[in-house]
Amino acid sequence: MxxxxxxxxxxxxxxxxxxxxxxxxxxxxxxxxxxxxxxxxxxxxxxxxxxxxxxxxxxxxxxxxxxxxxxxxxxxxxxxxxxxxxxxxxxxxxxxxxxxxxxxxxxxxxxxxxxxRVYADSELDQRATWVSGPKFAYPPELLPRRVTGHAIVHAIIDSLGKAEALGFMVLEAPDQAFDGPLQQMVLAAQFTPARRKGHAVRSEVTMGFDLRPPAPQSATRLITTAREQLRMRHADSALALTAQALDSANQATAGERVFALLVQGMALRQKGRDSLATVSFNAGLAGYRDLTARGIDLAPFLKRLADSIRISRRAAPMEAPTVVGTVDEPPALIRHPPIRYAPEMQALRIGGTVVVEATLDTTGRVLPATVKVVQTPNPVFDAESKRVVLAAEYRPARVRGRNARVTIRQPITFAAY
Known part of the structure; x- marks a missing residue:
């Protein structure tokens, strides 16, 4: 040497x-x-x-x-x-x-x-190749404009066949909103790593993608699925589906928009968001009235749903409670929250009276641990009935001139019109 x-x-x-x-x-x-x-x-x-x-x-x-x-x-x-x-x-x-x-x-x-090291193509015996990966998630904010085009990205693929986050770069795209979804797709993809002298090595790749918006989805199908989710008490999923149905990209008809708004209101009510549910119901029923006024023929199931929601929103007075035992002056119902009559039950014309037993203290307050259903036409109504009684306000009973603790039975009626 x-x-x-x-x-x-x-x-x-x-x-x-x-x-x-x-x-x-x-x-x-x-x-x-x-x-x-x-x-x-x-x-x-x-x-x-x-x-x-x-x-x-x-x-x-x-x-x-x-x-x-x-x-x-x-x-x-x-x-x-x-x-x-x-x-x-x-x-x-x-x-x-x-x-x-x-x-x-x-x-x-x-x-x-x-x-x-990151090897250039000229140093490799075999280049890295795409094996599998998720579908490209088209940015929702671009759906109204339905932006299309071609994107070119650069990435470094490691020796395990995964793209490195620090090496990723969008070289060309029709809109910056594509950058995030492109990165998410490439980082989640699996590649066959490049090879040199029999070893898997890191390498650079440049890839091109044609970007197109997804085909519009059936608004009716989305809303029908949302109703199925509601039956399984999955209100969040139902809300996501109705939001998709109302998205302008899915080109819902006026009737489908009414359908979506009514189901959206049902989902919001199931979550206890009554003020937002009222907004959706009002918009849906206003649309329904407009369509019927113009003589547009609507599907029977939509008519039944709109009618059931309109009826379920009527404020019906709740009956006075009965007392278990003897008092000088019975308790009096002062106020109670609106009774939520499930539209699904109303549409099936299922109704009846539930009797809820509860104990009132000396101020007229309902003791939560004592609330129970003693009579029901259908278990579907039980949870709502107990909720109403728990939130109700009563004037206390009186015995010998003093407020007294008593047990009451409160009827709650779900009327099938």
């Missing part, structure tokens, strides 16, 4: 050019000469001094490079790997000519550089 050969290898990883060599560079030059003469102990000392006096990053890189070469020549490949690993962790250096120093040194260096 000649000094000239060592110099060729060193030039592949040179430090910044200066008018005069730094102390670190002088020691590296001295170490290279000592390695060439196989004076390994003194070369070791020189490299240690060079690392201590290094002023620049590339000075340190050169020290670790020659330390790896020195340990390999000593027969310590584990220490050589450590030196090379420090080289590539500090700087993405391309080192050439190592095999001229010692056969196999190039492969040894590359085995440590491989996890850090």
């Amino acid at each position: 000649s000094r000239r050969t060592l110099l060729v290898a060193a030039l592949a990883c040179s430090a910044p050019a200066l008018a005069a060599q730094s102390r670190s560079q002088e020691l590296i030059t001295n170490a290279r000469a000592l390695i060439a003469s196989r004076d390994f102990p003194r070369a070791d000392v020189a490299l240690s001094g060079a690392l201590e006096s290094a002023l620049y990053l590339l000075d340190s890189v050169n020290v670790f490079l020659w330390r790896g070469i020195l340990e390999h020549l000593r027969g310590n490949d584990s220490l050589a790997r450590l030196g090379f690993r420090q080289v590539v962790s500090l700087h993405q250096t391309r080192v050439k000519g190592l095999d001229q120093i010692s056969p196999g040194l190039d492969d040894l260096f590359e085995s440590e550089a491989r996890p850090f």
Whole structure:
């Protein structure tokens, strides 16, 4: 091995050019000469001094490079790997000519550089390829304009076949709103990693995608599914489906919009958001009246739904409670919340009277632990009946001139008109 050969290898990883060599560079030059003469102990000392006096990053890189070469020549490949690993962790250096120093040194260096390096197409035996991934999620905000076009993205695919977030970049797209969904799709995709010399390696890929809005969905189908979700008490899912049905991209008819607004109101009421439910019901029923006034023939099921909701919103007085036992002056119902008559039950003409038993304290307040249903025409009405009684306000009963604790039975009627 000649000094000239060592110099060729060193030039592949040179430090910044200066008018005069730094102390670190002088020691590296001295170490290279000592390695060439196989004076390994003194070369070791020189490299240690060079690392201590290094002023620049590339000075340190050169020290670790020659330390790896020195340990390999000593027969310590584990220490050589450590030196090379420090080289590539500090700087993405391309080192050439190592095999001229010692056969196999190039492969040894590359085995440590491989996890850090990103290989260009020209260096690969096999490129990374897309295997599977999620469908592109078209941005909802672009649906009204139905923006289309072609996008080009750049990504770094790791040795496991996954795109790296830091290496992702949208090079071209018809609108910035596409950037996030493109990134989510590519990062969730699975690739076959690129290969070089039989090893999976990191590599760069550039991909193109044609971006088109999804075909409009059937508003009727979405709302029908929402009603099914309501029957299973999945109000949030029902609200999401009605929102999709009302989206202008799905081109709902006037009748479908009425249908969606009424079901949306039902979902909001199921969640206890009565004020918002009222807004949806009012809009839906106003649309319904407008369509019927114009003589538009609506589907029978929509007529039944609108009628049942209109009837269920009528404020019907709740009967006075009866007392279990004897009192001088019975309690009186002062006020109660609106009774929510489930439109589904109204549409089926299912009604009846539920009797709820509860104990009132001396202030007329209902004691929650005492509330129970003692008579019901259908268990579907039980939860709503107990809710109404719990929220009701009563004037307390009186015995011998004093407020008294009593047990009452409160009837609640769900009228099937």
